[in-house]
Amino acid sequence: MKLGVLAVLLADLPLKDALAYLKNAGAQMVEIGCGGFPGKAHCDPEILLNDEKAFAEFKKTVEESGLEISAFSAHGNAVHPNPEVAAKFHKDFENAVLLAEKMGVDRVVTFSGCPGDCAESKHPNWVTCPWPEDFLEILDYQWNEVLIPYWKKEVEFCRAHGVDKICFEMHPGFCVYNPETLLRLREAVGPEIGANFDPSHLIWQGMDPVRAIFALKDCIFHFHAKDTKIDKYNTSVNGVLDTKHYGDVAGRAWSFRSVGYGNDTKYWKDIVSALRTIDYDYVMSIEHEDSLLSPKEGLRKAISVLQDAITFEGKGEMWWA
Numbered sequence: 001m002k003l004g005v006l007a008v009l010l011a012d013l014p015l016k017d018a019l020a021y022l023k024n025a026g027a028q029m030v031e032i033g034c035g036g037f038p039g040k041a042h043c044d045p046e047i048l049l050n051d052e053k054a055f056a057e058f059k060k061t062v063e064e065s066g067l068e069i070s071a072f073s074a075h076g077n078a079v080h081p082n083p084e085v086a087a088k089f090h091k092d093f094e095n096a097v098l099l100a101e102k103m104g105v106d107r108v109v110t111f112s113g114c115p116g117d118c119a120e121s122k123h124p125n126w127v128t129c130p131w132p133e134d135f136l137e138i139l140d141y142q143w144n145e146v147l148i149p150y151w152k153k154e155v156e157f158c159r160a161h162g163v164d165k166i167c168f169e170m171h172p173g174f175c176v177y178n179p180e181t182l183l184r185l186r187e188a189v190g191p192e193i194g195a196n197f198d199p200s201h202l203i204w205q206g207m208d209p210v211r212a213i214f215a216l217k218d219c220i221f222h223f224h225a226k227d228t229k230i231d232k233y234n235t236s237v238n239g240v241l242d243t244k245h246y247g248d249v250a251g252r253a254w255s256f257r258s259v260g261y262g263n264d265t266k267y268w269k270d271i272v273s274a275l276r277t278i279d280y281d282y283v284m285s286i287e288h289e290d291s292l293l294s295p296k297e298g299l300r301k302a303i304s305v306l307q308d309a310i311t312f313e314g315k316g317e318m319w320w321a
Contacts, residue, residue, distance in 0.1 A: 001275070001310050003303065004029035004070045004285035006224070009295040011041035015058070018042060019065035026303050029070040030062075031109065031222075031285045034099060035092030036076030043072070045095035049102065059103065070283040071167060071196075071222050072096045073109040077174070078154075079146050080124060081116030089113070093154070097163045107165035107221050108158075109196045112176035112185060115146040126173050128241075143184075147175050151189045158192055165221040167196035172205065179215040186219060198224035198287070199271060203262065204240050204254040213274040220280050225306060226287040227262030230254045247291050256289040258298035260305035268309040276311060284310060 005027045010018035022030055034043040048055045062069060074096035076089030096108045114124040117138040127135045127142075151166075158166060168176045168185075176182045179195075186193040197220045199209040213220065230240075235253040242253040249255045259268060272284075284306060290298045 001272070001281055001312060002028040002283050003306055003310055004031055004283040005299065006031040006033065006038070006073065006285050006287045007042055008033040008038045009288040009299060011039065015042040016061050019061065019067055023066050025299060026307060027067060029283045029285065030067045031070045031073055033073045034096050035074035036089055036110065038073045038075055043099070045099040049095065049098055055102065069103060069105050070285055071107045071109045072100050072105060075109065075111050075169065077111060077113040077124060079113035079115045079150050081121035094157060097158055097161050100163050101161040106163055107167050108163055109167040109169060109222055111171055111174045112147065112168050114174045115142045117141065124173070142175060147185065148188045151185065151193065155190050155192045164192050165194055166192050167194055167222040169196040169198050169201070169224065171201050178202065178205065178207065179212050182216065194219040194221035196222040196224055198226055200226040200228040200256055203228040204230065206240065209271050210274040213271070213278060217278050220275070220278070222282065223275070223280070223284045224287045225259050225284045225302060226289060227257045227259045228254055229257045229262040249291060255291065258288060258290045258293050259286065259302035261290065261301070265305050265308055268305060272309050272311060276315065
C-alpha cells in the first residue's frame with residue numbers, strides 16, 4: 001500500500017513546488033484535481049489536451065517529482081437538473097478521463113451526482129426516507145430515468161479511453177452515499193463502477209468503515225484518508241443530520257478532521273488491516289478538510305499517523321503455519 005495526498009490542499013503553490021513539498025513530507029503518490037469541485041489549480045485538461053508543449057511540461061514535472069499519480073479527480077454533479085451546471089461537470093469528467101488516458105492513468109475520482117425530483121427541477125433533491133410515498137417516486141425517476149442511463153453512457157466512454165475504474169466517493173447529498181447504493185449502481189451499469197472509499201462520510205452516518213470495506217470487497221478502487229469527529233453531546237440532542245457551517249465546530253454534531261483527530265491510530269490500523277484482508281493494495285490518499293488545522297499542519301499530522309498505520313510491504317510468507 002502507498003501513502004498519497006489529494007494535492008488541492010496546496011492549490012496556492014505551483015505544481016512543481018506542491019509535488020516537491022509532498023515528496024519531502026513522505027508522500028509516494030499524488031491525486032490531482034482537474035475539474036469540478038477540486039478545481040484546476042494544478043491541472044487544466046482543456047489546456048493539456050490541446051497544447052502538446054504544456055502537456056510535455058506537465059508530464060515531465062510529475063515524473064521528475066518522484067511521485068506517481070494515483071488518480072485524477074473531477075468531483076461533480078453531471079446529472080444536475082440545471083442543464084448548464086450539468087454540462088460543465090460532464091465536460092470536466094470526460095476531460096479528466098481523456099487526460100487520464102493520455103497519462104496512462106486508469107482511474108478517475110468523482111461523485112455519482114444527484115438529479116432533481118423531475119425533468120423541470122432547478123436543484124438536486126437528495127431523498128433520505130421512503131415516506132410520504134412521493135419520495136419513492138422521486139427515487140424511481142432519479143435512478144431509472146437519469147442516473148443509470150447517464151452512467152451507462154459514461155462507462156462506454158471510459159472503456160473507449162482506457163479508464164476502467166470510475167471511483168465514486170460515497171457522499172451524502174448524492175445518489176451514491178453508502179455501500180448499498182454504490183453496489184446498486186455497479187450492478188446496473190458495470191464493473192467499472194467502484195468506490196473512492198472515504199471513511200469520513202460514512203462515520204457520521206453511523207457506519208463502521210471496517211464492515212463497509214468488507215461489504216464492498218473487490219470494488220474499492222481508491223481511498224481517501226480523512227477522519228470525522230462525532231460530538232456526542234450535540235448529536236445526543238439533534239442527531240447527525242446537520243446543516244450548520246463546517247466552521248461552527250462547537251455547534252455541529254460532527255466535523256471533518258485530519259487523520260488521528262477524529263479516531264485514534266488503532267482505529268486506522270483496523271481500517272488498514274481490513275483493506276489488506278480484501279487485498280486492496282493501492283493508495284491511501286490524504287484529503288485535508290479540517291477547520292481546526294492549517295492545510296500543512298493537518299497534512300503533517302495525518303502523514304505521521306498513516307506512516308504508523310499503513311503496511312507498506314507485502315504480506316509475506318506464513319513461515320509459522
